[in-house]
Structure formats: structure tokens, C-alpha cells
Amino acid sequence: MAEPKQDERIPTVIADDLHIVYRVNGAKTGKGSATAALSRILKRGSDDTARGVRKVHAVRGVSFVAYRGEAIGLIGSNGSGKSTLLRAIAGLLPAEQGKVYTDGQPSLLGVNAALMNDLTGERNVILGGLAMGMSREEIKERYQDIVDFSGINEKGDFITLPMRTYSSGMAARLRFSIAAAKDHDVLMIDEALATGDRKFQKRSEDRIRELRKEAGTVFLVSHNNKSIRDTCDRVLWLERGELRMDGPTDEVLKEYEKFTGK
Amino acid sequence: MSETTHDAPVAVSAPAAPDEGLTARELAAKYGLSVSGARPSLIEYVRQLWDRRHFILAFSRAKLTAQYSQAKLGQLWQVATPLLNAAVYFFIFGLLLEADRGMSREVYIPFLVTGVFVFTFTQSSVMAGVRAISGNLGLVRALHFPRASLPISFALQQLQQLLFSMIVLFAIAVGFGHYPDLSWLLIVPVLALQFCFNTGLALVMARAGSKTPDLAQLMPFVMRTWMYASGVMFSIPIFLADKPDWMANVLQWNPAAIYMDLMRFALIDEYDSKFLPDHVWAAAGGWAVLFALGGFVYFWKAEERYGRG
Numbered sequence: 173m174a175e176p177k178q179d180e181r182i183p184t185v186i187a188d189d190l191h192i193v194y195r196v197n198g199a200k201t202g203k204g205s206a207t208a209a210l211s212r213i214l215k216r217g218s219d220d221t222a223r224g225v226r227k228v229h230a231v232r233g234v235s236f237v238a239y240r241g242e243a244i245g246l247i248g249s250n251g252s253g254k255s256t257l258l259r260a261i262a263g264l265l266p267a268e269q270g271k272v273y274t275d276g277q278p279s280l281l282g283v284n285a286a287l288m289n290d291l292t293g294e295r296n297v298i299l300g301g302l303a304m305g306m307s308r309e310e311i312k313e314r315y316q317d318i319v320d321f322s323g324i325n326e327k328g329d330f331i332t333l334p335m336r337t338y339s340s341g342m343a344a345r346l347r348f349s350i351a352a353a354k355d356h357d358v359l360m361i362d363e364a365l366a367t368g369d370r371k372f373q374k375r376s377e378d379r380i381r382e383l384r385k386e387a388g389t390v391f392l393v394s395h396n397n398k399s400i401r402d403t404c405d406r407v408l409w410l411e412r413g414e415l416r417m418d419g420p421t422d423e424v425l426k427e428y429e430k431f432t433g434k
Numbered sequence: 435m436s437e438t439t440h441d442a443p444v445a446v447s448a449p450a451a452p453d454e455g456l457t458a459r460e461l462a463a464k465y466g467l468s469v470s471g472a473r474p475s476l477i478e479y480v481r482q483l484w485d486r487r488h489f490i491l492a493f494s495r496a497k498l499t500a501q502y503s504q505a506k507l508g509q510l511w512q513v514a515t516p517l518l519n520a521a522v523y524f525f526i527f528g529l530l531l532e533a534d535r536g537m538s539r540e541v542y543i544p545f546l547v548t549g550v551f552v553f554t555f556t557q558s559s560v561m562a563g564v565r566a567i568s569g570n571l572g573l574v575r576a577l578h579f580p581r582a583s584l585p586i587s588f589a590l591q592q593l594q595q596l597l598f599s600m601i602v603l604f605a606i607a608v609g610f611g612h613y614p615d616l617s618w619l620l621i622v623p624v625l626a627l628q629f630c631f632n633t634g635l636a637l638v639m640a641r642a643g644s645k646t647p648d649l650a651q652l653m654p655f656v657m658r659t660w661m662y663a664s665g666v667m668f669s670i671p672i673f674l675a676d677k678p679d680w681m682a683n684v685l686q687w688n689p690a691a692i693y694m695d696l697m698r699f700a701l702i703d704e705y706d707s708k709f710l711p712d713h714v715w716a717a718a719g720g721w722a723v724l725f726a727l728g729g730f731v732y733f734w735k736a737e738e739r740y741g742r743g
Contacts, residue, residue: 263471
């Protein structure tokens with residue numbers, strides 16, 4: 173459980189009036205024909221909206237300060253901007269307006285994008301580790317732990333097979349094991365808790381708790397109110413990209429549950 | 435800005451008693467927090483990139499291996515693909531069109547195959563560069579690393595691909611009576627310079643392609659025009675003998691033609707310096723340095739914006 177240290181509050185993440193806007197090409201409603209596309213391009217001088225670029229304002233003016241030792245839950249309905257906010261805090265998505273200040277380099281828990289299905293599990297462990305910024309020595313040191321943790325080899329020598337041959341559960345377990353192998357300063361977890369079978373879920377929850385202890389500040393995005401209640405002492409509630417509520421877990425969750433009609 | 439402007443956020447974070455009244459910027463300054471996702475200085479950027487060298491190499495090798503991992507013949511395709519490529523070009527330009535124009539077969543076939551392989555190296559680096567960011571947005575939005583790692587890694591993948599092609603090329607050269615001698619050592623600096631040039635070009639294309647993904651559709655045509663203008667299948671000075679001098683000069687000085695000619699010069703005994711333009715090494719080095727440095731700085735300038743897509 174969390175033990176908030178209130179004696180000295182050191183901020184680790186400051187979001188200051190943060191706005192994030194996605195630009196989507198070719199999603200203009202209405203005519204999608206080639207001639208319509210051409211005429212849009214030819215409308216020179218006009219702004220993006222007229223030229224067929226649609227803007228999605230995903231985060232609208234969010235401000236908060238997170239402190240060392242806090243575990244912060246992010247809740248809100250689908251599409252409310254939770255994942256976008258996490259990416260912006262990590263500095264992976266540029267802000268349209270406003271700024272995020274952080275202590276060190278926040279990292280998202282996840283390496284899915286760096287792994288390749290055509291490679292063996294073995295090579296993916298190395299590739300994923302390197303992609304997260306681990307050194308070759310660190311990876312070598314933790315390689316066995318990662319494989320053991322994933323439990324891939326419990327049913328035979330699967331780690332030397334290409335990842336495309338894995339079942340979806342096995343692949344998810346390996347991905348989580350690689351991602352969780354690194355220690356993080358400010359850790360952000362995006363609904364990563366529920367992967368694999370019950371046994372693995374238990375193990376990954378323990379690992380996340382361990383990571384939390386080592387990390388300065390933790391952000392957790394989840395739709396599971398129970399896991400938020402278990403791990404977080406503060407909750408940010410986002411709705412339509414706006415910060416609707418920010419406060420102690422119980423208070424915010426009570427309002428949220430009223431809102432969602434539970 | 436945005437389509438709809440919105441009022442201030444509804445809720446305010448819990449008050450921090452001793453720091454009350456400080457603006458976000460002052461609070462950040464007090465505790466030494468830095469702006470997340472800000473672009474590092476050029477020197478810092480180079481240092482970060484150096485720290486990621488193992489990732490860059492591993493990523494390029496992984497991409498290379500993944501390419502043929504589902505095929506029955508597996509990695510044999512690394513060599514078989516360039517061999518088939520050379521055969522097709524030989525069939526069309528050597529046998530059907532007779533583009534050799536007075537060159538003996540012993541010279542023309544290695545000439546043609548060298549041209550095809552060397553140009554393909556630049557061509558595929560450019561094509562991979564265009565998609566380096568736009569095709570890997572998932573990766574860019576998930577993990578932190580200097581974004582230049584991606585185009586550099588793709589250029590490196592093409593270099594490794596070329597090394598497999600070189601095996602085929604050596605076999606063809608020897609098969610047509612060009613045995614290894616000291617001049618073959620020139621292959622190393624030529625490849626190094628061309629790799630620098632290609633990497634720079636890939637960096638430029640990566641930034642352009644991240645903003646305008648349409649380039650991926652356009653570039654094949656640009657590259658094909660470039661290929662026909664660079665003397666891949668014919669010798670520029672022989673082909674343009676009856677045209678004004680400046681035309682041949684302009685075509686011969688273009689970087690693709692320079693690297694092809696130098697490679698032919700290194701490999702083929704009869705292809706001597708009279709086929710090369712003046713100051714050819716200076717040009718080869720100049721193009722390499724210009725594009726490698728220029729492309730790198732150009733790419734770095736947009737570093738913080740690649741996640742936007």
C-alpha cells in the first residue's frame with residue numbers, strides 16, 4: 173500500500189495548462205474522392221481545417237503537480253485523453269500549448285512497438301532492452317530473469333522460436349517481462365496490469381508494486397477501479413480532455429462511480 | 435490554434451503549502467525540473483545517439499533478418515535477390531537493348547551490375563528514410579531515444595544488404611576476368627563515403643516524410659528518374675558524346691554517378707580514370723560531408739516534433 177510522505181513535498185512532474193492536438197490527414201467528413209482531395213489541396217492559403225486536415229483536441233488545458241512518492245491514478249471514459257496525457261508527460265507527444273516539467277526522464281511501461289514478430293523471443297529481449305536504453309551488460313545480466321519471469325520456457329524451449337509462433341497470452345507475457353525489467357524514475361503504466369493468465373497477473377502485479385517502490389512517482393491508467401484503489405493515493409479524473417477532478421482516491425472514485433452510474 | 439477554445443480546467447491540484455503562489459515555471463526552476471520532451475543541444479544529441487549505438491545496430495540487423503524469416507530459403511535470399519536483380523537487368527539492357535555501346539561484354543556486365551547495386555543502395559536508403567519516422571510512429575510515441583536512430587538504422591540496414599550484394603558482385607567480376615588487385619581496396623572508402631551520403635539523405639527524407647507522408651508515393655518516380663539520369667545502364671560520356679560537354683559533366687557530378695563510377699573504377703581493370711570526371715574523390719567526399727552534416731542538423735532541428743506525426 174502507498175505511504176504518502178507529507179513532510180517534504182518535492183514536485184517531480186508539473187503540467188502547466190497543457191493542450192495536445194492530433195492532426196488527422198484525410199479524415200475530413202463528406203466526399204472522399206480523389207477530385208475532392210485535390211480541390212482541398214488547391215485551396216491554398218486557407219488553414220488546416222479547410223485543407224482536409226482534421227484536428228482532434230485530445231487534452232485541453234490540464235494543470236497539476238505530482239510529488240515524489242505519489243502514485244496517481246488516471247481515470248475517465250474511453251477517449252477522454254488519459255493515454256495522450258501520459259505520452260505528453262513522457263515528452264513523446266509535443267504540446268500544442270503549455271508545458272510539462274519533469275524531474276529526469278519519465279518512461280512509459282511498454283516496449284511492444286520495438287519488438288518484431290519475426291524475430292525469436294531471445295533476440296526480442298535484447299532488442300527491447302536496447303530500445304529502452306539498457307546497456308548490453310545490463311541486458312545480459314537480467315536476461316535469465318526476464319525469461320524466467322515471463323514463464324515462456326515453462327512449456328518447452330519457446331524463447332528460441334519467432335514471436336509470431338507465440339499465443340497472444342505468451343507474447344503479452346514476454347512483452348511485459350521485458351518492459352518491467354528496467355527501473356524507472358517516473359513510471360507510467362497504461363492498463364498493463366491485466367495480461368496473461370491469473371497466475372501471471374498476480375506475478376505482474378507484484379512486479380509493478382516493486383517497480384513502484386523504486387520509482388519516484390507512478391502514474392497508472394486503468395479502467396479497473398479496484399486496481400486504482402489498491403495502488404493509488406491520488407486520482408486525476410479526465411473527461412473530454414479536461415481535468416474534471418483531482419484529489420484523494422476515495423473522493424474522486426466516489427464521484428466517478430456516481431457519474432458512470434454504478 | 436484549436437477549433438474550440440476552452441475555459442480553464444475545472445479542478446485545481448492539491449495546494450503545496452510552502453510553494454504556494456509560485457507559477458509552474460518558478461516551481462519547476464526551484465526544484466530543477468526541465469521541460470519534458472525538449473530538444474537537446476546538438477552536442478548532447480550526438481552523445482545520446484552514441485549511447486544508443488548498440489540499439490541502432492541491433493535494430494538494423496533485426497530488420498534485415500526479419501525480412502526473409504518466413505521464406506523457406508531464409509537468409510539465402512539476401513544473396514539470391516541481388517543475383518536475380520542483376521540477371522533481369524542483364525537480360526533487358528545487355529541482351530535486348532544492347533546498351534553496352536562499344537564496351538566489351540567483359541566490361542559491360544560488371545559495369546551494369548555494379549551500377550545497379552550501388553544505385554539500389556542509395557535508392558533503398560531514401561525509400562526507407564521516407565518511412566523511417568512516419569512508418570514507426572508507434573515506436574516514436576512509446577519510447578525515448580534520439581529519433582535520428584531510426585533513419586540511421588535503416589541506412590545501416592541497407593549497407594548490410596549491400597554487403598551481401600557485394601558477394602554476388604565479386605563473383606561476377608571474377609567470372610568476367612577481373613581478379614582482385616590493390617585497386618579493390620578502394621571499395622572500402624567508396625562505400626564509407628556513400629554510406630555517409632545515404633545516411634544524410636535518409637535523415638532529410640525522414641523529416642520530410644514525417645510531415646508529408648505522401649512523399650512515400652512520390653519518391654519511387656523521383657528515384658527512377660534519378661537512376662536513368664545517373665548512367666546505371668550506360669556510360670554517360672559515351673552515351674552523350676555528341677551532346678554539349680556540360681550535360682555529361684552535370685550528370686557525372688551527381689553523387690549517385692560519382693559513387694557508381696568510383697566503384698567501377700575500383701573493380702574493373704579496363705574502367706580507368708578516363709571514364710571519371712575531374713576531382714572525383716573531392717566530389718565524393720564533398721557530397722558525403724555536405725549531406726551527412728546538413729542532413730543531421732536538419733533532422734535534429736525538428737527532434738521534439740516527430741511524435742506529432
